Amino acid sequence: MPVFKVRRALGARLNDAGIEDAELDARHMLRAVFGDVALDAGPDHCLDKEAAMQLETMCARREKREPLSHILGSWEFWSLELRVSVDVLTPRPETERLIELALGALGSGPSKILDLGTGSGAILYSLLSERPEALGVGVDLCPDALKIADANARALNLNKRIQLIEGNWGAALDLAPFDVLVSNPPYIASAVINTLEPEVRAFEPMLALDGGADGLDAYRAILPLIPCYLKSGGWFAFEIGADQGEALLNLAQTQENIQKIEIFQDLVGRDRVICGYSN
Ligand SMILES: C[S@@+](CC[C@H](N)C(=O)[O-])C[C@H]1O[C@@H](n2cnc3c(N)ncnc32)[C@H](O)[C@@H]1O
Structure with a gap:
């Protein structure tokens, strides 16, 4: 899936979990996994399987309202x-x-x-x-x-x-x-x-x-x-x-x-x- 779509999907999931700054949290998670590059990536830039799994784990923790700081460390x-x-x-x-x-x-x-x-x-x-x-x-x-x-x-x-x-x-x-x-x-x-x-x-x-x-x-x-x-x-x-x-x-x-x-x-x-x- 292209990175921009992943970011939107993450943001939507976090928003549904009641997180106030869902978009910002999604950006922080993407940055933690890929560095700044991923945030500016074009529509052709896709995630590999390992990265997608890492993000899934982070997102699942955040959905349970674990602080972003604890997830990022x-x-x-x-x-x-x-x-x-x-x-x-x-x-x-x-x-x-x-x-x-x-x-x-x-x-x-x-x-x-x-x-x-x-x-x-x-x-x-x-x-x-x-x-x-x-x-x-x-x-x-x-x-x-x-x-x-x-x-x-x-x-x-x-x-x-x-x-x-x-x-x-x-x-x-x-x-x-x-x-x-x-x-x-x-x-x-x-x-x-x-x-x-x-x-x-x-x-x-x-x-x-x-x-x-x-x-x-x-x-x-x-x-x-x-x-x-x-x-x-x-x-x-x-x-x-x-x-x-x-x-x-x-x-x-x-x-x-x-x-x-x-x-x-x-x-x-x-x-x-x-x-x-x-x-
Ligand atoms: C609100 S936190 C502040 C942490 C850090 N200074 C900051 O501003 O981010 C309060 C700190 O006081 C410590 N603390 C609580 N009771 C204490 C006590 N009786 N004596 C010494 N430290 C205590 C806690 O373990 C905690 O780390």
Whole structure:
């Protein structure tokens, strides 16, 4: 069958399975199997049997709502190609807002960055890729997530500039003080998780999603650690849920030894990041 017809058929099947960006997903799958060439192929360009079978397997998985990132095995974030799996959150485009803000706060010289809940390493490695003199520490409770983070650091040639620590939010206190503390902690209220798209509720790690009854458990644990982790005048930024800005501002303002707390919005105007400084 000619490639353009395969693409249409794939798109139609994914659309019937309820996938929002069916056409885009079909293109990603074709590109994964053939490279860019197939997307521009003329009407005479046909698939061989092996390629058709590969695509069939991918499409069947996607029809069951497995995330495209898991099927492809990698995902792009801040122009970095990151390995992903069931053990890490697939990095989201809205997290790039935190990267922009952090780059504004980081100087160009040497600095020490801490990323709590590092997962694939998306946040930490994006920052290190932009700041060649910076060093970083990534903490995560999930050992399998840290294996992915380690593989990504090696693939990006950042492994000599990072240290990965398995443990709870306070696990890197021995390595303080840091200049910058970033985190995208789990922040979805437990009861909401079952209402999310199947790609998220059935395939993303619960440890990366579940923020407790009101979604704020992780912030309650991390906020008191800010003055212990940061040097005086150090900067922090946490990603937050779109409906959590006010609650987090209230929570952060009761915290001693942090100041100049601000909420920033993402590209579509929703609350997305809370930032501030250590006294
Ligand atoms: C929302 S994911 C963020 C992953 C990655 N930083 C990103 O932005 O794509 C949250 C991460 O926090 C980790 N995590 C959850 N609870 C934790 C805890 N108590 N201590 C340390 N890490 C934790 C999870 O394993 C997960 O990797």
